[in-house]
Amino acid sequence: MMNVGSSTIRCTFLVLLTAAVGCGSSSHSQAETNPAGAFVVKPYIQLGDPADPRKIDGLDVVWHAADVDAGWKVEYRAADDQPWRSTDAPRSQRIAVVGQPPHRVYRAGLRDLTPGGVCSYRVIRGDEVVFSSTVKSPKAKEQPHRFVVFGDCGAGTPGEKAVAYQVHSANPDYVMITGDIVYSRGRVSEYRDKFWPVYNADEASRDVGAPLLRSTLFLAAAGNHDIADRDLGKNPDGLAFFFYWDQPRNGPALRDGGPHVPPLRGPEENQKAFRESAGDAYPGAGNFSFDYGNAHWTVLDTNAYVNWTAREMRAWVERDLAAARDADWRFVSFHQPPFNSSKAHFADQLTRVLADVFEAGKVDVVFSGHVHNYQRTYPLRFTLAVDAAGRAVKPGELLGGSFVLDRAFDGRTMTRPQGVIYLVTGAGGATLYDPSQQDDPDSWQEFTCKFVSKIHSLTVADVQGKTLTVRQISADGNELDKFSVTK
Ligand SMILES: [Fe+2]
Structure with missing residues (x-):
């Protein structure tokens, strides 16, 4: 006793x-x-x-x-x-x-x-x-820290479990998920089948997962599979993101029934039960920011119902980044990538409208998922093409514009990027997209310098003062990419 x-x-x-x-x-x-x-x-x-x-x-x-x-x-x-x-x-x-x-x-x-x-x-x-x-415990500004990023993960696949095992091996201080946390509809039942047992397994094993959640801070952006479908008739236990993720409530003020918030659907009884269960997490919990060590993170809900050209939404990001000028590093996490070479989701690059805000706010790296593979851009600056009325020009599927690419940056000897580096790290467990494009650079857009789509993977980043080292690690523990950024 x-x-x-x-x-x-x-x-x-x-x-x-x-x-x-x-x-x-x-x-x-x-x-x-x-x-x-x-x-x-x-x-x-x-x-x-x-x-x-x-x-x-x-x-x-x-x-x-x-x-x-x-x-x-x-x-x-x-x-x-x-x-x-x-x-x-x-x-x-x-x-x-x-x-x-x-x-x-x-x-x-x-x-x-x-x-x-x-x-x-x-x-x-x-x-x-x-x-x-x-x-x-969280690190102080002067202490080096390591974080892991991946997305599109809770699919119950061997790839998800192998990536979880590699996360455990990397032993990060925290983990950021870039959305599509659990498939297919972010339901309570799906979290129980495919999320908690994998990331909070009692033992670390390639075939099961690892005891991560109990000992390591996890954070998440919300993807389309998490919160875009608001039909509580079809999925009465859906939208569990709003029940289970406890994250800062310092994002833009959103209200039920207001702009950037899609209406709930389904029987009134289901809607009432959801609202009461979600409490104050709904509807605004998808946007927030925080500091960890000497890094500032801005996390956004970029599902299509949010208009990121709206003045008040852009202003929130601008203010958030301006207030974080004193941080050594500024990272952004959201689901839909602005710059993607994969044939999959090629038309979903609407988040390009925020590129100028990220550049003005001195963002270092933007992490996204949605596309189930790994991609790295050259450091880039993007100017959105607009018509005389100031509206974005959309030639074909994409938001058009012009790029300035820093092709001199190699992440080894040239480590001071001119522009923002955009990573797609959506190979966390769900079925991989476009494996044939890995060996077909001609199929990549001009802004892409690395493309790995044949194996599941995770991003491991080390922040040591004014040096950032990023590695992409495969589900079997091999290094797929590596670059450093210095200031
Ligand atoms: Fe997605």
């Missing part, structure tokens, strides 16, 4: 707990169980909605459990020699959508973490520790 505050905890899981907190420098969590079905979904780490998303000093532990009061609490410590302390009482949101048993999403904040440290936490139900893990 051991005492924790005023309560006494049975040490049913003492062995596992000891292993978890005694792992010293290892930032990988230990295997855990789900005793007596404590969880509907085991704990995972989210950024939450910090008071100042540019000064992160904590993370949220989130888990899903049955719709009953169960005396949950969370304790944590920033180092093994520190006493355990309790978080504020976990908050919960009831998810009660048509076709699913009601469940609760619980959230508890780990605050005042030591930058770059490894924090231990344990989730307690009643008087029993039912889960424990370690988590990587």
